[in-house]
Amino acid sequence: MTTVPPVLDVRDLTVDVRAAHGPVRLLHGVSLQLRRGERVALVGESGSGKSVFARSLIRLDDAMTVGGSVQFDGADLVTASERRLREVRGQGIGLVFQDPLSSLDPVKRIGDQVMEPLVIRGVPKREARERARDVLDRLGVPNAARRMDAYPHEFSGGMRQRVCLAMAIVAEPAVLIADEPTTALDVRVQEQVMQLIEEISADGGPAVLLITHDLGLVAGFAHRVAVMYAGRLIEVAGVDDLYADPRHPYTRGLLDSVPRIDLHEGDLTAIPGTPASPFHPVGGCPFHPRCAAALEHCAHEEPLLTVLPSPMPFHDRQVACHRAGEIVHGRTA
Amino acid sequence: MSVDQRVATYAAKRALACAFIVWGIATLVFLMIKAIPGDEAQSAAGITATPAQVEQVRHRLGLDHSLPVQYVDYLGRLAHGDLGTSIVSFRPVREELTERIPASVELVGSAMLLDVLVGVPLGMLAAARFRRTTDNVVRWVAILASAVPLFWLGLMLQSFVGLKLDLLPLSGSQTIGKESPRVTGMATVDALLAGNLSGFGDAVAHLVLPAVTLSIPFIGFVSRITRSSIVGTLQSDFASVVRAKGASESRIVVRHALPNSLGPIVTFAALQFGWMFSATVLVESIFGRPGVGSYLADSVTQKDTFAVLGLVLFIGTVVAVASAVADMIQLLVDPRIRAAQVGAPA
Amino acid sequence: MTDLLQRPERLRIRPRVRRRTARRRMTWSELATYGAVLVLLVLAVVGPWIAPHDPYLVDQRNTLLAPSGEHWLGTDGTGRDLFSRLLAGARPSIIGAVVTVLAAATIGVVVAAIAATAGRVVDGIVMRICEVVLSLPVMMTGLGLAVALGPSQKSAVIALILASWPSFARLARSEIRRVMVSPHVEAAQVLGVSRWRLLTKHVLPNSLDTVYVKAAMDVGGVIVIISSLSFIGAGAQAPSAEWGAMVESGSRFLNNAWWVTGAPGLAILVTSAAFSLAGDALRARLDPMLSSSLGEAPR
Ligand SMILES: Nc1ncnc2c1ncn2[C@@H]1O[C@H](COP(=O)(O)OP(=O)(O)O)[C@@H](O)[C@H]1O
Ligand SMILES: [Mg+2]
Numbered sequence: 011m012t013t014v015p016p017v018l019d020v021r022d023l024t025v026d027v028r029a030a031h032g033p034v035r036l037l038h039g040v041s042l043q044l045r046r047g048e049r050v051a052l053v054g055e056s057g058s059g060k061s062v063f064a065r066s067l068i069r070l071d072d073a074m075t076v077g078g079s080v081q082f083d084g085a086d087l088v089t090a091s092e093r094r095l096r097e098v099r100g101q102g103i104g105l106v107f108q109d110p111l112s113s114l115d116p117v118k119r120i121g122d123q124v125m126e127p128l129v130i131r132g133v134p135k136r137e138a139r140e141r142a143r144d145v146l147d148r149l150g151v152p153n154a155a156r157r158m159d160a161y162p163h164e165f166s167g168g169m170r171q172r173v174c175l176a177m178a179i180v181a182e183p184a185v186l187i188a189d190e191p192t193t194a195l196d197v198r199v200q201e202q203v204m205q206l207i208e209e210i211s212a213d214g215g216p217a218v219l220l221i222t223h224d225l226g227l228v229a230g231f232a233h234r235v236a237v238m239y240a241g242r243l244i245e246v247a248g249v250d251d252l253y254a255d256p257r258h259p260y261t262r263g264l265l266d267s268v269p270r271i272d273l274h275e276g277d278l279t280a281i282p283g284t285p286a287s288p289f290h291p292v293g294g295c296p297f298h299p300r301c302a303a304a305l306e307h308c309a310h311e312e313p314l315l316t317v318l319p320s321p322m323p324f325h326d327r328q329v330a331c332h333r334a335g336e337i338v339h340g341r342t343a
Numbered sequence: 344m345s346v347d348q349r350v351a352t353y354a355a356k357r358a359l360a361c362a363f364i365v366w367g368i369a370t371l372v373f374l375m376i377k378a379i380p381g382d383e384a385q386s387a388a389g390i391t392a393t394p395a396q397v398e399q400v401r402h403r404l405g406l407d408h409s410l411p412v413q414y415v416d417y418l419g420r421l422a423h424g425d426l427g428t429s430i431v432s433f434r435p436v437r438e439e440l441t442e443r444i445p446a447s448v449e450l451v452g453s454a455m456l457l458d459v460l461v462g463v464p465l466g467m468l469a470a471a472r473f474r475r476t477t478d479n480v481v482r483w484v485a486i487l488a489s490a491v492p493l494f495w496l497g498l499m500l501q502s503f504v505g506l507k508l509d510l511l512p513l514s515g516s517q518t519i520g521k522e523s524p525r526v527t528g529m530a531t532v533d534a535l536l537a538g539n540l541s542g543f544g545d546a547v548a549h550l551v552l553p554a555v556t557l558s559i560p561f562i563g564f565v566s567r568i569t570r571s572s573i574v575g576t577l578q579s580d581f582a583s584v585v586r587a588k589g590a591s592e593s594r595i596v597v598r599h600a601l602p603n604s605l606g607p608i609v610t611f612a613a614l615q616f617g618w619m620f621s622a623t624v625l626v627e628s629i630f631g632r633p634g635v636g637s638y639l640a641d642s643v644t645q646k647d648t649f650a651v652l653g654l655v656l657f658i659g660t661v662v663a664v665a666s667a668v669a670d671m672i673q674l675l676v677d678p679r680i681r682a683a684q685v686g687a688p689a
Numbered sequence: 690m691t692d693l694l695q696r697p698e699r700l701r702i703r704p705r706v707r708r709r710t711a712r713r714r715m716t717w718s719e720l721a722t723y724g725a726v727l728v729l730l731v732l733a734v735v736g737p738w739i740a741p742h743d744p745y746l747v748d749q750r751n752t753l754l755a756p757s758g759e760h761w762l763g764t765d766g767t768g769r770d771l772f773s774r775l776l777a778g779a780r781p782s783i784i785g786a787v788v789t790v791l792a793a794a795t796i797g798v799v800v801a802a803i804a805a806t807a808g809r810v811v812d813g814i815v816m817r818i819c820e821v822v823l824s825l826p827v828m829m830t831g832l833g834l835a836v837a838l839g840p841s842q843k844s845a846v847i848a849l850i851l852a853s854w855p856s857f858a859r860l861a862r863s864e865i866r867r868v869m870v871s872p873h874v875e876a877a878q879v880l881g882v883s884r885w886r887l888l889t890k891h892v893l894p895n896s897l898d899t900v901y902v903k904a905a906m907d908v909g910g911v912i913v914i915i916s917s918l919s920f921i922g923a924g925a926q927a928p929s930a931e932w933g934a935m936v937e938s939g940s941r942f943l944n945n946a947w948w949v950t951g952a953p954g955l956a957i958l959v960t961s962a963a964f965s966l967a968g969d970a971l972r973a974r975l976d977p978m979l980s981s982s983l984g985e986a987p988r
Contacts, residue, residue, distance in 0.1 A: 070583055100589035112580035116679045117602050127588040161678045177588065367821030371830070375837040486969065490961035492913050494920045495936050495954030502943045502950070621826040625917055629940075639832075643922045648836055655833035659825045666824065 016043035017184050017217050018067075018103070022078035023088075025059075025066045025241075029289065036062045036288050037241045039078065041315075044185060049211055049218045051228040051249075053264065054238035055285045060221045061108075063238070064189045068099050083184070100127040104178030104216065108190040110170035114162035120173055121158025127181040145176045149206055168199035172206065179210055186216040192227065204231060225268045229253060237261050240286035240296035243315055247327035257318065257329040259301050295332065303333055354671060361667040366418075368659040372652050373417050377410075379648060387649060389430045426653035431645045436653035439638060445528025446516060447634035450627065451619045453550055454557035459612060462562040466569025471596050473574055481566060488563030493622060497556040497629040504552060512549050514631030521545045553630040557622060561615055568611050572604035606677040613669030617662030719974075722966040729960055732776065733783040742770035744777035744930050753946040765935070765949050766942055775956055778930035783960060785846050785931075786911040792850045794904045797857025798897070802888055804858070805865040816862070819855035827852045828914055835923040842931060845915055845924035853907070860903055864896035871895075902972040909965035916957050932957050 025037040037059050044050055052060050066076045068087060080087040083102055085094055099105075104127075107113045115123055121142060128138035139158070146154035149172040162170060171191060178186055188207055192200035204227060211218045220232060228235055228249065235252045237245040237260065245258040256262045263281035283300030286292070292299055298308040315330040379386055384401035392400070401407055405416040426436040469481035505513040512518065516530045523530075523537035530546035576582060577600055585595050623636025631637070635654065642650035673680050715723075737744065742760070748768030756763045762771035804815040822830065827849065834848035835841075868874060874891050882891070916933025918924035925931035927938070932953040939949035 065583075068587065070586055096589045096591060098589075099587050105584070105587040107580065107584060109580060113584045115581045115585070115599050115603065117605075117677060118599070126585070126590065130589050130594070161682075163679060163682050174584070177584070181589075363817075364821055364824045367817070368825055371821060371825070372833065375833050378834065378837045380839060483966075486965050487958070487962050490909055490913065490958055490965050492916055492920075492933070492936070492954055492957045492961070494917060494933075495950070495957065498936065498940050498943060498950050499947070499954065502947045506944050618826050621829045624828070624832070624921060640921050643832070643836055643840070646836075646840075651836045652833055655825075655829050658829050662826060662829075663824050 014045065016045045017082070018042075018044040018219075019081040020067065020078070021081070023063070023066065023080065024077040025062055026075045026077075027073060033075070034288050035241065035291075036074070037066065040238075040241070040243055041078075042236055042243065042246070044217045044219060046184075046217055047211070047214075048234065049208075049220065049232045051232035051235045052219060052221045052238060053223060053225055053228060053235060055264075055281075056223055057285050057287065058238045059241040059288070060223075060238055061189050062241075064105065064187045064219070064221055067187070068103055068105070069095055070105075100178075100183065101131065101181040102183055103185045103187060104181070104183035106171075106174050106178045106186070106188040106191045109194045110167060110174045111162065111194075113174050114170060116162055119159050119161060120165070123162075124158070124173060124176045124180055127177065131181065142176065142180055145180045146173070149176050150202075151176070167195050168202060171195060171199075171203050175203070175206060175210070179216065183216050185219065186210065187219045187221070189221040190223070191220075193222070193224075200227070207231075225264055237264065240291075241288060242296065242330065243328070244297065244330045245328065246315070247329075251327055257327070257334045258297075258331045259303050260297050263300075295330075305332065308332055350674065353674065357667050357670055361663050364663040365660050368663065369418060369421055369656060370414075372656045372659075373414055375652055375655075376417075376649075387428075387430060421656075426657060427649040429642070429647050429650040431642075431647045431650070436650050436657075440635060440654065440657060442528070443633055443635050443638050446530070446632055447620060447623050447627070447636060449516075449529035449531060450550065450553055450557065450623060450632060450634060451616060453554040454561070454619055455612060455615060457554055458558040458561040458565050458615075459608075461558070462565025463569050463608060465562070465566040467573060467596055467601065469566065469570040470573035470577060470600065471592060473577070478570075481570070485563040485566050489560045491560055493556060493560060494625040494629060496559060497553065497626050500552050500556055501629065511552050512545075514549075514629075516549050516632050517542065517546045518549075549630075549632075553626050553632060556630075557619055557626050560622075561619065564615070565608070565611065568607055569604060572607045573600040576600040576603045606673050606680065609672050609676055610669040613665050613672055614662075617658075617665035620661050620665075621658045719970045722963060722970050725963040726967045729779065729783060729963060730787075733779040736776035736779040740770075740773035740776045742773040744769060744773040745928060746770075753942055753949065755946075756948065762952050763946065763948055765939060766946075771949060771952055774930040774935060775932070775952060778932045778935060778953065778956070779960075781842050781925055781929060781931040782912060782916060782933070782957065785842065785915050786908050786964075789846050789849045789853070789911050789915070790904050790907050793853040793907075794857045794900060796850070796854040797859075798861045798893070798900060800854065800858045801861035801865055802893065805862050805869065806884060806888060812862075815858065819859050822852065822855040823859070825852070828917065831914060831918055832921070832923050835918055840923045840926060842919070842925035842929065845918045848918075849911060849914060853911070857900060857903065861896065861900050864899055865892055868892045868896045898975050902968065902975055905971045906965065906968035909961040909963070909968060912961045912964065913957060 020040060020042045022039045022041055023037055024035065024039055026033040026035050028034075040059075040063060042050070042052075052063065054060055062074070065071055066074055067080055069076055076088050078088060082098060085098070087095060087098060090098070114120075121139060124142040124146060125135070125138040128141060129135065133141075143154050143158060146158070151157055151169060151172050157165075162173075165173065171194075175188075175191070178188075186207070191207065192203050195203060207218060207220070208231060210216065220228070222228065232249050235245075235247060235249050236243050237252075237258065239260050245252070245256070245261045247257075252261065253265065256265055260281070267280055281300060286296050292309075294307075294309040294311055295301070295304070295313050298304040301308065311332070313330045313332045313334075315328045316334075318327050318329055318334060376383065382397075384397050384404065384406050385392070387404060388397045388400040405413050408416070424437055426440065428435050429439070432439070465481055465485075469478045472478045501513055504510050517534075521539075521542045523533040523539045523542050526533050526536050531543060531550065534540075534542035534546050573596060577595065582595055582599065585599055586592075590598075620635070623634055624639045625636070626632075627634045627636035628640040635658070639651060639654045639658075641647075642654065675681075746769060748764070751760075751764050751768040752766055754760055754764040754768075760770050760772065762775065765771055765774065800815060804812040830852035831845065831848040834851060835844040838844040838847065869892060874887065877887055877891050915924060916931065916936070919926075919929070919931045919933035920937045922937070925934045927934065935953035936950050936957075939946075939951075939953065942949050
């Protein structure tokens with residue numbers, strides 16, 4: 011968009027895990043940039059590698075081998091020391107996970123858990139407590155000062171997720187990654203939590219990467235959308251472009267499976283076939299076994315993520331499909 | 344109902360369950376008495392008894408009644424604290440037992456202190472080095488430690504540390520002439536109460552070898568329980584959240600995994616009190632400590648069957664109570680269990 | 690929304706270990722522990738025959754000899770060859786423990802099968818009995834019973850069987866109940882397969898893995914308990930070469946011939962540890978999930 015460098019610049023990120031028969035690649039060279047104030051959604055079916063992406067940015071799992079580069083705050087997190095990484099975790103990049111109940115230590119008081127990112131960094135207890143209370147207040151936890159002495163099991167699902175959000179932002183990170191933050195919540199609470207995340211990111215808040223499998227959440231929230239399939243980004247576009255004109259057949263499939271008020275149940279289309287698994291890789295385009303538009307060529311050569319020129323300025327978008335040029339609105343012309 | 348009331352209700356239920364167990368153990372011991380081959384009255388009166396004496400004992404123990412009546416009588420005697428009578432000394436088992444309890448409690452207490460102090464850090468270390476060399480070494484040590492025959496370990500320590508190196512006293516609970524007036528019956532505590540420092544040092548020195556012996560197999564158990572519980576926590580979702588906050592691995596272990604493992608560890612420690620109490624039978628007589636265990640061992644040697652069974656019943660009761668206490672402690676240390684058992688935070 | 694996209698997921702931090710039975714290659718440490726157990730079992734059978742001296746031959750002129758070429762481990766307080774006694778003692782010590790565990794496991798499984806199929810009342814009573822017996826340390830039940838029956842090796846084994854079947858019954862019962870509600874057993878039930886057939890052909894074969902593991906794990910502990918009972922005097926009696934009894938009789942010469950006590954105790958320790966390690970390895974093989982909580986990493 012501008013020449014301002016992105017706050018988070020991920021290039022060619024690869025992740026491997028050890029398995030019984032040698033290493034298995036979970037991410038195949040993912041590149042994604044996040045700019046200040048930007049809200050990006052990362053979408054894809056369950057198992058496509060979204061969580062692995064989020065976790066490997068700050069190298070949360072030592073069982074995973076991470077390659078490529080993750081530029082953040084002048085350092086490459088892929089090669090950074092454990093010590094530097096600990097500084098970035100929480101204070102540079104905040105993470106919110108899917109299940110708010112299992113995200114909280116069941117035997118520690120809420121207040122202590124929210125304060126923890128500050129306490130770790132030597133902020134005096136009293137000040138940390140105050141800041142934690144402020145954040146909880148801001149996130150709409152009623153009676154925050156008193157509730158800080160309660161335990162997680164005394165909170166409702168929605169309140170717990172607010173607590174998790176508070177833990178992620180209390181140290182004022184530059185990037186907030188929310189991995190399916192509403193999946194475990196009921197619909198009414200989902201909206202509130204999305205609203206909160208939007209408020210957090212407004213005016214000078216962190217850039218947000220929202221991970222979800224629910225395209226319905228994305229429309230009113232994100233500026234840009236990245237679509238992941240089989241550990242690869244297969245389409246990256248501005249949110250309006252993506253909804254109006256999805257170029258990858260997979261994206262199209264995802265959009266078709268979002269329930270819409272104007273359609274009846276029967277009209278929903280699921281993407282046929284089984285989702286790709288990193289443990290059973292296929293040659294060529296990873297989506298070709300499920301793709302209605304697949305040509306013979308697709309089974310042999312993997313399409314690269316390439317920039318599609320756009321008539322409108324700043325609306326460049328990227329697609330990884332051999333037939334992207336021919337496809338309009340996700341269907342072959 | 345208030346939280347306190349709910350805790351009280353829970354405690355009452357647990358006490359009832361404990362009473363059931365004790366009744367069950369009593370029944371078991373009654374069956375064991377009935378399993379003694381030959382004439383029970385003859386055995387109870389001792390081999391030297393005259394036929395008239397035997398008949399007298401038969402009448403006193405109600406052995407001329409039917410089995411159900413005998414059972415009820417037996418429970419009735421127990422309810423009055425009658426654990427039977429030694430057929431060697433003809434003293435009531437309870438009398439001698441009461442004198443000896445403090446010495447055993449002193450030994451078991453110090454052994455527990457030892458194995459928690461060693462076993463818990465060992466388990467933490469293994470968990471922090473999960474599946475690496477240290478972990479495997481700790482695992483081997485733990486398995487070896489729990490395979491050690493206590494009585495043999497006691498003898499070996501006595502022979503090498505006590506006899507050969509002459510570092511520590513061989514047996515007894517204090518040196519004659521250094522005793523303090525008996526208040527609690529625990530040599531160390533009595534010495535402290537009397538302000539007798541040299542007596543205290545002496546009593547502690549006498550305690551070291553037996554306590555170390557008793558604690559070794561249990562160190563194996565404690566470290567394994569600690570390890571598996573901490574490993575479980577380190578693999579849970581919230582551990583990764585804490586890591587994402589920027590916490591170091593050692594902070595996660597100490598501040599999060601350990602508190603989460605407190606429940607299992609404390610429960611185990613309380614249960615262990617009962618098990619150690621029964622293991623004193625192997626240790627106390629070796630080190631000549633006048634406790635419950637050496638009383639039991641002596642009774643076995645002297646074929647004092649009724650004393651043995653009375654003591655088995657007593658130790659069984661100690662174990663049952665210890666396990667009830669374990670449950671109550673867990674209620675206090677773990678807010679989750681508190682929530683599950685009594686429905687609200689205490 | 691489609692179920693493909695809706696599938697709820699939970700974060701997994703470390704790879705879940707899937708059940709991979711038998712296909713994994715044996716590690717050298719597994720081989721070593723199984724090998725050690727095998728050797729010990731063979732010794733327990735042939736021990737008395739390969740002993741260089743008569744393990745019961747008293748020789749008052751050669752008491753408490755130090756280890757030498759003639760007497761590898763020296764002689765005991767009555768001049769009997771210690772090494773030969775150790776070999777002879779392998780039988781009561783090891784076979785005693787193996788028999789105890791096998792019998793306890795068999796009784797436990799049979800009782801569990803009855804409890805799991807006979808209805809609530811029987812099940813409730815059986816479980817209460819188990820609860821009571823298990824609340825007593827095995828050592829105490831064993832001691833009480835063995836003394837009541839009249840102290841001997843046989844009494845000790847019977848006592849320990851009676852003391853330890855409930856732990857197998859409880860385990861087997863929970864496994865049986867777990868398998869009973871599995872789809873293929875329910876399907877068989879619907880098809881009208883008889884109860885007995887259902888139990889023996891479908892339920893038991895699928896529920897005994899953990900019982901085997903427990904049995905293997907328990908042998909090491911029972912070896913120590915049996916020897917403890919003899920040491921106190923509630924098990925094998927005086928001339929017997931049972932290791933616990935040997936420790937006891939050797940303890941009188943602790944200050945001038947420590948090896949008379951040291952050797953049989955070491956034999957107990959090594960044997961018990963070997964069985965425990967083998968049990969642990971077997972568990973790692975049959976149930977990797979369980980093992981990851983206790984030790985041996987399935988690699
Ligand atoms: N620790 C791990 N070890 C091995 N495979 C893993 C691990 N974590 C995730 N995977 C695999 O990586 C793929 C992507 O998982 P994930 O990132 O959780 O998907 P999602 O997009 O639903 O968040 C899945 O096939 C999953 O099985
Ligand atoms: Mg995920």
